[in-house]
Amino acid sequence: xxxxxxxxxxxxxxxxxxxxxxxxxxxxxxxxxxxxxxxxxxxxxxxxxxxxxxxxxxxxxxxxxxxxxxxxxxxxxxxxxxxxxxxxxxxxxxxxxxxxxxxxxxxxxxxxxxxxxxxxxxxxxxxxxxxxxxxxxxxxxxxxxxxxxxxxxxxxxxxxxxxxxxxxxxxxxxxxxxxxxxxxxxxxxxxxxxxxxxxxxxxxxxxxxxxxxxxxxxxxxxxxxxxxxxxxxxxxxxxxxxxxxxxxxxxxxxxxxxxxxxxxxxxxxxxxxxxxxxxxxxxxxxxxxxxxxxxxxxxxxxxxxxxxxxxxxxxxxxxxxxxxxxxxxxxxxxxxxxxxxxxxxxxxxxxxxxxxxxxxxxxxxxxxxxxxxxxxxxxxxxxxxxxxxxxxxxxxxxxxxxxxxxxxxxxxxxxxxxxxxxxxxxxxxxxxxxxxxxxxxxxxxxxxxxxxx
Numbered sequence: 001x002x003x004x005x006x007x008x009x010x011x012x013x014x015x016x017x018x019x020x021x022x023x024x025x026x027x028x029x030x031x032x033x034x035x036x037x038x039x040x041x042x043x044x045x046x047x048x049x050x051x052x053x054x055x056x057x058x059x060x061x062x063x064x065x066x067x068x069x070x071x072x073x074x075x076x077x078x079x080x081x082x083x084x085x086x087x088x089x090x091x092x093x094x095x096x097x098x099x100x101x102x103x104x105x106x107x108x109x110x111x112x113x114x115x116x117x118x119x120x121x122x123x124x125x126x127x128x129x130x131x132x133x134x135x136x137x138x139x140x141x142x143x144x145x146x147x148x149x150x151x152x153x154x155x156x157x158x159x160x161x162x163x164x165x166x167x168x169x170x171x172x173x174x175x176x177x178x179x180x181x182x183x184x185x186x187x188x189x190x191x192x193x194x195x196x197x198x199x200x201x202x203x204x205x206x207x208x209x210x211x212x213x214x215x216x217x218x219x220x221x222x223x224x225x226x227x228x229x230x231x232x233x234x235x236x237x238x239x240x241x242x243x244x245x246x247x248x249x250x251x252x253x254x255x256x257x258x259x260x261x262x263x264x265x266x267x268x269x270x271x272x273x274x275x276x277x278x279x280x281x282x283x284x285x286x287x288x289x290x291x292x293x294x295x296x297x298x299x300x301x302x303x304x305x306x307x308x309x310x311x312x313x314x315x316x317x318x319x320x321x322x323x324x325x326x327x328x329x330x331x332x333x334x335x336x337x338x339x340x341x342x343x344x345x346x347x348x349x350x351x352x353x354x355x356x357x358x359x360x361x362x363x364x365x366x367x368x369x370x371x372x373x374x375x376x377x378x379x380x381x382x383x384x385x386x387x388x389x390x391x392x393x394x395x396x397x398x399x400x401x402x403x404x405x406x407x408x409x410x411x412x413x414x415x416x417x418x419x420x421x422x423x424x425x426x427x428x429x430x431x432x433x434x435x436x437x438x439x440x441x442x443x444x445x446x447x448x449x450x451x452x453x
Contacts, residue, residue, distance in 0.1 A: 008030035009073070132347055142158050145379065296320075355369045365452035395426065
């Protein structure tokens with residue numbers, strides 16, 4: 001597949017890295033040659049230097065023969081204009097564009113056949129906000145994401161010393177999670193996936209991933225002693241796009257404060273939000289945090305645009321008594337700095353955004369993708385179809401389907417109902433199957449078995 005990526009920033013680089021190892025022909029366009037040079041050193045890709053919305057540059061990059069265009073430059077206008085030009089000049093490859101400005105997003109009629117020719121619009125800030133909101137809803141988890149239109153949830157918990165999971169075998173845990181609809185799909189130990197066998201023993205520090213029907217999640221967390229008290233008193237550090245959206249989503253049923261050091265931005269937030277307290281200050285100001293009763297705050301959410309500020313302020317807040325601390329990190333490698341800081345969860349925007357792009361790039365009939373564990377693993381929801389291809393799963397029992405070790409089936413959704421997976425379960429046309437892939441290099445095995453009609 002030939003994929004043209006417009007923009008070599010953090011998101012563009014993440015997408016290029018994720019797709020370059022999957023037998024794709026990748027071309028990245030950006031005017032910043034230093035970013036392109038860095039990408040070429042890391043990945044087997046081609047690059048073109050220039051304006052991503054210039055017809056000559058797009059022609060040089062191969063837009064005429066591209067299968068997919070992914071426009072993720074730092075400019076909404078450049079992304080949209082590039083899609084307009086490509087639609088006008090070529091045979092319309094699939095177009096994906098990142099659009100951040102709310103003024104564009106609140107007018108969905110702008111996009112489509114009768115408007116700006118963008119097939120898929122993604123909003124990283126909205127995606128990240130929803131990810132954080134899910135973590136607030138379930139404060140005992142490290143990650144949580146929806147599949148099958150919300151019918152099923154994938155979530156992970158961290159194993160603590162002397163916790164209910166410590167020292168338990170997987171088969172013992174499975175006995176506690178009865179019914180066949182709740183499944184353990186992965187264990188990561190120090191970032192390395194382990195085979196989910198019955199005799200595997202869970203250790204302190206492990207991250208254990210579960211798949212369960214939406215209505216069962218709280219029950220599972222309660223069984224694991226991970227169902228924590230609600231997070232009601234929240235301080236948000238950073239009033240940017242994500243911070244403001246998060247405050248707006250929470251202020252009706254939470255006590256929300258935003259710390260923002262830019263006077264103009266703080267003033268606008270104060271005018272736009274009705275029930276949020278806006279504090280004009282530095283989020284790493286110890287005296288301010290103490291004055292604002294950080295020791296009785298349920299959650300400190302550090303989501304400024306600076307990773308260093310996020311780490312320092314979240315760590316400080318936790319040391320001063322905040323019950324929970326969430327930290328936004330644009331650089332995945334910085335997550336290695338978090339042990340010992342007290343920070344509970346790191347949210348990786350590029351990982352969250354990557355999943356929303358990958359579901360449109362995968363070769364099989366894929367409905368949803370969640371990029372996990374710094375991009376090394378994925379959870380995929382694929383749709384089964386009857387086919388002459390011997391790889392098709394339709395009409396076959398679960399125990400007759402050969403997946404390599406590292407792919408674990410987590411849920412089966414049939415006619416919008418979650419069905420328990422057993423060895424004699426037979427797949428039918430239109431079934432949605434949620435799978436955990438411990439190494440993204442194994443994704444090709446799913447693509448082959450879930451080809452669209």
